Amino acid sequence: QVQLVESGGGLMQAGDSLRLSCAVSGRTLSSLAMGWFRQAPGKGREFVAAIKWSADNTLYADSVKGRFTISRDNAKNTVYLQMNRLKPEDTAVYYCAADLVRYSMSQYNYDYWGQGTQVTVSS
Secondary structure: OOEEEEEOOEEEEOOOOEEEEEEEEOOOHHHOEEEEEEEOOOOOEEEEEEEOOOOOOEEEOOOOOOOEEEEEEOOOOEEEEEEOOOOHHHOEEEEEEEEOOOOOOOHHHOOEEOOOEEEEEEO
16 A cells, blocks of 8 residues: 655745655655646646656656656655746646556556645735
């Protein structure tokens, strides 16, 4: 069983930076692929970023490419999402997810999910 706990959300202003963390327990992080997703009020969950086991490969949604960076620290069993130049449209609950088999942009491939952390960006 894998447990994921997100932290780092908050109330920000447009243009600010914020780093989310996802602590992983129950399984060695190096054996997983990790993703970040988000869900805005009244909208479906959407892909944000993913990182492969080796950390050499990453995927980003077009809406965050160039502003967000996903990274991992296998020694700390933690994955991060650095968010720069935040926009009001980035307001959402952000979820960390783990994929035991592959890494992809599809939420349906992910096996474990955290409880989410709220990010609110005011204009």
